[in-house]
Amino acid sequence: MKHSKLAACKLYISEGRNAAALEAIERAAGHHPQATITKKFPDYAYNRTRYTIVSYLIEEDEARVVDSPLRQALFAMAEEAYKTIELGTQCGAHPRVGVVDHISFHPLAQSTLHEVANLAKLVAADIGGRLHVPVLLYEAADPQGRALSSLRRELDYFTPNFMGNQWAGWSLPNVLPISPDEGPQCVDQDKGVVFVGASPWVDNYNIPVLTKDVDLVRTIARRVSARGGGLPGVQALALLHGDKLEIASMFLEPDRIGDKEVQREVELLASEEGLRVEKGYYTDLSKETTTKSYMKLASAD
Template sequence: MDLDPSFKDKKKTIDQSSLLCCKLFISESRNHAALDAIERAGRLDPETVIVNKFPDRAYNRVRYTLVSYVMHDITGSAIYSPLQQTILAMAEAAFGTIDLETHSGAHPRLGVVDDILLHPLARASMDEAAWLARAVAADIGNRFQVPVYLYAAAHPTGKALDTIRRELGFYRPNFMGNQWAGWTTPEILSEKPDEGPTMVSQARGITMIGARPWVALYNIPIMSTDVSAARRIARMVSARGGGLPTVQTLGLVHGEDSTEIACMLLEPNQIGADRVQNQVEMLAAEEGLDVEKGYFTDSSPEMIVDKYMNLISAERD
């Protein structure tokens, strides 16, 4: 989006109380040259801040947490956010340095740029997050010729992320029962994407893009290499398996001597980490397994806003 000089000048004095947060998940954590290129792209615009980075070598996956503001026209409609071009720059760097056909890891994935999730922060609205998600989806689909599926508030009917992933085979390991390697999904998609082609580049894969209220990501280590037991526990904890409402889980191999229950807490203020931890410990005890204290992979929304404001103020001083 090209802006005239007067519009750009106005950006400098905007009240930064309407913020959007992007969780950008990329299928790579071992190739440092690729990560350096992605992070350089993420720093091109000082109005966007990378507030957190969470790489996981066993999963071969990294998540960047980005924050910037959103601007509105005189009617109050969202018209611009620096996040849009920053996300696209990071995606371009990822597509240019990562080949999904040579990728392997213990975490499922469907694409190089696997998932882009937008959250409203501070005084921003869900409509604004959904607007940006759809704008980024159109750009990625058209510019990079990558199929994009929208989910949650970005999707016309609010279709859930796990539903789309299940349709596309996201949850089925394709290598030795516990790893995801290369590309095995058909090159022609049976489910028409919301943006981009129906033909998949095996090197780039598919991208999921959504908008929804804050999701907490919480992982619980199981001191066992028995991935079948971890999957049984994960299933019984999840809402889908009749466990805790608004909790989604995966039982995954995590390193040479442990497994992990990777949890998405869709409403963390209602079903929080303590309750999930207790449930996992109880079920693991029935399997005769030890459990370590879980950990969040990101900061709270309040901490992210504070960090963004501090970093943006330091940048301008």
């Protein structure tokens, strides 16, 4: 490969039902073929879609990343998302604070976390300055190193605001209670806010629980998460998913704690409450498979 330093970006769009809008977003990405979509994961119940996109880094010198095809592709996709989706008119069973809700960067191949954090800051400046959307930086992209979960709590991200277990897009404050790192302090209710950050690779794993008792599953999710005294590096959230509930989990240290440990712990906690649990599923490719998929697609191109 000509370029050995790669970055992956997970772009979360608060839309999983409007096929025309998603097709428009993907066409915008298609104008930047050197950035490759390695995985698309739409979810109708959550009304949310995640795109995993990979490309190479362009360096001015060894100390600074100055560009990447990812930057142009992400801007085009975000711009199209804001044109085709109105946050204030939709809702879903997954939290949301923006049309483009979350953009996370992760190093692949020979790149470093510092390098992809530089790219994250460039993308944040593009969205805040050119699209006039408030941007909150987190982890390696944030000078203060704030955790994504902490920023989300400051915006009541985890509290359902519509029909008990749904999140609506029209409940954001007109002025952010915390200062954005890029973009205006005032919030456009049709666009919302976006979190942008950089971290080591994160795996997402969802486990269906066969009950409609939301409070009970929330208790299990809290007990399995690191914050609740459970497994290290695990974050978990109970969400309504169709006619059942899911524990949506994130593995912040996937080489240390993975699906086997989390599946076993959820099954144990659920059995104490007399509940049955289905086999969980990953919502994205692994870090290694993502890299291989990009290499194969880039070589073909």
